[in-house]
Amino acid sequence: xxxxxxxxxxxxGSGRRPVMLAIAGDSAAGKTxxxxxxxxxxxxxxxxxxxxxxxxxxxxxxxRGKPFTALHPDCNHIEIMEQHLQxxxxxxxxxxxxxxxxxxxxxxxxxxxPRDFVIVEGLLPLYSKVARACFDITVFxxxxxxxxxxxxxxxxxxxxxxxxxxxxxxxxxREPESAAFIRPQRKHADIVVRFGxxxxxxxxxxxxxxxxxxxxTIDHPNLAGVLDRxxxxxxKLLRDTDGRPVDALHVHGYVSPEESELVKKAIWERLDVDLxxxxxxxxxxxxxxxxxxxxxxxxxxxHLLEADRLRMAS
Amino acid sequence: xxxxxxxxxxxxGSGRRPVMLAIAGDSAAGKTxxxxxxxxxxxxxxxxxxxxxxxxxxxxxxxRGKPFTALHPDCNHIEIMEQHLQxxxxxxxxxxxxxxxxxxxxxxxxxxxPRDFVIVEGLLPLYSKVARACFDITVFxxxxxxxxxxxxxxxxxxxxxxxxxxxxxxxxxREPESAAFIRPQRKHADIVVRFGxxxxxxxxxxxxxxxxxxxxTIDHPNLAGVLDRxxxxxxKLLRDTDGRPVDALHVHGYVSPEESELVKKAIWERLDVDLxxxxxxxxxxxxxxxxxxxxxxxxxxxHLLEADRLRMAS
Numbered sequence: 001x002x003x004x005x006x007x008x009x010x011x012x013g014s015g016r017r018p019v020m021l022a023i024a025g026d027s028a029a030g031k032t033x034x035x036x037x038x039x040x041x042x043x044x045x046x047x048x049x050x051x052x053x054x055x056x057x058x059x060x061x062x063x064r065g066k067p068f069t070a071l072h073p074d075c076n077h078i079e080i081m082e083q084h085l086q087x088x089x090x091x092x093x094x095x096x097x098x099x100x101x102x103x104x105x106x107x108x109x110x111x112x113x114p115r116d117f118v119i120v121e122g123l124l125p126l127y128s129k130v131a132r133a134c135f136d137i138t139v140f141x142x143x144x145x146x147x148x149x150x151x152x153x154x155x156x157x158x159x160x161x162x163x164x165x166x167x168x169x170x171x172x173x174r175e176p177e178s179a180a181f182i183r184p185q186r187k188h189a190d191i192v193v194r195f196g197x198x199x200x201x202x203x204x205x206x207x208x209x210x211x212x213x214x215x216x217t218i219d220h221p222n223l224a225g226v227l228d229r230x231x232x233x234x235x236k237l238l239r240d241t242d243g244r245p246v247d248a249l250h251v252h253g254y255v256s257p258e259e260s261e262l263v264k265k266a267i268w269e270r271l272d273v274d275l276x277x278x279x280x281x282x283x284x285x286x287x288x289x290x291x292x293x294x295x296x297x298x299x300x301x302x303h304l305l306e307a308d309r310l311r312m313a314s
Numbered sequence: 315x316x317x318x319x320x321x322x323x324x325x326x327g328s329g330r331r332p333v334m335l336a337i338a339g340d341s342a343a344g345k346t347x348x349x350x351x352x353x354x355x356x357x358x359x360x361x362x363x364x365x366x367x368x369x370x371x372x373x374x375x376x377x378r379g380k381p382f383t384a385l386h387p388d389c390n391h392i393e394i395m396e397q398h399l400q401x402x403x404x405x406x407x408x409x410x411x412x413x414x415x416x417x418x419x420x421x422x423x424x425x426x427x428p429r430d431f432v433i434v435e436g437l438l439p440l441y442s443k444v445a446r447a448c449f450d451i452t453v454f455x456x457x458x459x460x461x462x463x464x465x466x467x468x469x470x471x472x473x474x475x476x477x478x479x480x481x482x483x484x485x486x487x488r489e490p491e492s493a494a495f496i497r498p499q500r501k502h503a504d505i506v507v508r509f510g511x512x513x514x515x516x517x518x519x520x521x522x523x524x525x526x527x528x529x530x531t532i533d534h535p536n537l538a539g540v541l542d543r544x545x546x547x548x549x550k551l552l553r554d555t556d557g558r559p560v561d562a563l564h565v566h567g568y569v570s571p572e573e574s575e576l577v578k579k580a581i582w583e584r585l586d587v588d589l590x591x592x593x594x595x596x597x598x599x600x601x602x603x604x605x606x607x608x609x610x611x612x613x614x615x616x617h618l619l620e621a622d623r624l625r626m627a628s
């Protein structure tokens with residue numbers, strides 16, 4: 001039997017292809033907060049969340065003395081991450097490596113079976129062309145660096161047992177690799193999300209605003225009619241920092257619950273699905289609810305459900 | 315970009331496809347002995363050996379109280395094993411799970427990059443159709459059960475810290491699953507290898523003989539001319555236990571070094587490659603050399619190199 005062939009993978013997988021959403025961004029950029037809301041909105045048996053920060057080539061001890069941090073692609077099994085993303089995109093299960101942040105060790109891998117929606121979040125999901133080709137929707141989280149530093153110090157001192165100085169030193173060490181490998185992923189995102197004050201608009205101490213850059217690489221819901229009547233939200237045509245045209249959806253932190261509700265419902269209505277309006281949007285890790293976060297999640301939910309609807313119809 | 319496509323895997327891998335050899339058989343059937351000789355004969359940078367007994371779904375503690383042993387396909391990530399075999403067959407790397415036989419735990423997985431030849435040995439590599447489709451050459455080790463029991467008791471008491479009674483109890487517990495899942499793989503092998511006394515031919519206490527069933531599913535070297543002149547080796551046309559026609563190559567344990575050498579050289583000459591005759595054949599785990607083992611390894615080496623030659627030429 002010299003011509004036996006390898007058929008299953010080449011045939012494009014055994015099951016239905018899931019809708020794949022990437023949420024890329026630097027450490028403490030808000031990936032988990034965003035993902036959690038989406039998980040709560042879709043029924044558990046339809047969604048799978050995967051963090052791709054576990055593909056470490058070295059454990060914590062082995063990394064000591066190496067000339068790069070855990071952010072560097074050479075410090076990760078990037079080709080295996082790419083392979084696993086492709087398998088998930090084809091509806092195939094993977095045995096994903098697991099890095100234990102507590103002990104700094106690589107431990108027993110876990111079986112991941114893709115459901116209808118797969119959310120892939122992490123530092124480098126949009127790093128390579130092969131990886132990017134696996135996604136239907138790509139998001140990059142781009143908070144102002146000073147805000148991200150504050151978030152990271154808060155989280156790593158509270159949950160991971162570091163001192164603020166240790167976190168600051170780590171951030172400093174990582175900066176060249178953030179610049180080289182993390183931030184360049186921004187240009188490959190269909191949606192760039194920036195939580196923070198909108199310069200020239202938000203007074204200090206107002207709740208966080210969000211700016212969503214909506215690139216014309218995917219079809220966004222048409223919100224012109226709704227936003228014409230809105231006070232604290234604007235859709236603005238502008239040039240991105242690289243000169244490319246983009247729609248910027250500004251959601252101010254001082255948006256009133258009524259206006260926010262109006263826009264949320266409008267986005268939801270653009271989506272022709274027979275589902276109740278999701279309630280679990282905008283919850284923050286520290287408690288409380290943010291309308292800008294909720295509207296961001298709703299936009300992503302729109303894209304997930306729309307891609308699924310198109311797939312079902314085709 | 316709703317129609318982004320997954321291309322690398324579908325295109326059939328990035329590199330040259332390796333030659334894939336499966337060596338299946340029950341615990342202590344001699345898989346490692348056979349494999350080690352092949353590893354020693356081919357240069358290290360050309361061959362990769364993979365044991366597929368690490369795809370455990372449960373660790374030792376989790377298996378307690380389960381109604382099956384580690385042999386049962388339900389106790390293993392068979393679909394991941396199939397996926398990994400397909401990836402290797404396409405020349406792609408895998409992140410293989412690792413089961414630590416000492417602690418009975420699943421530990422950090424390891425990166426395996428296929429070289430020109432991939433030897434896959436284990437309990438279940440020929441269990442499913444998808445898995446079998448990945449191989450160019452398939453072998454099943456089929457020693458008499460009493461001999462295998464002796465080997466397993468020897469090995470597990472010496473190397474794994476069990477008592478003989480514990481090993482016997484384990485063998486007894488595994489027997490129904492050996493019958494249901496391991497032995498049925500025999501019928502899918504291109505070559506069935508049986509070390510042991512050849513009934514009616516070998517006096518007690520002669521060194522182990524081997525019987526190689528050579529199925530017409532692959533092209534074996536033509537040995538008729540050589541074996542006509544041989545004393546302690548015969549090629550015999552017979553019906554297998556299932557009634558199918560098969561060539562049986564008998565290599566008696568009392569074969570003389572001269573005759574053995576003659577046949578080994580003859581097999582090697584059938585193979586038109588520019589390589590020195592391999593010296594590391596037939597070494598046994600406990601020390602010593604077995605000519606029947608050497609000739610079996612040489613037959614496998616023939617098939618590996620022939621498949622590689624054909625691939626290079628095409």
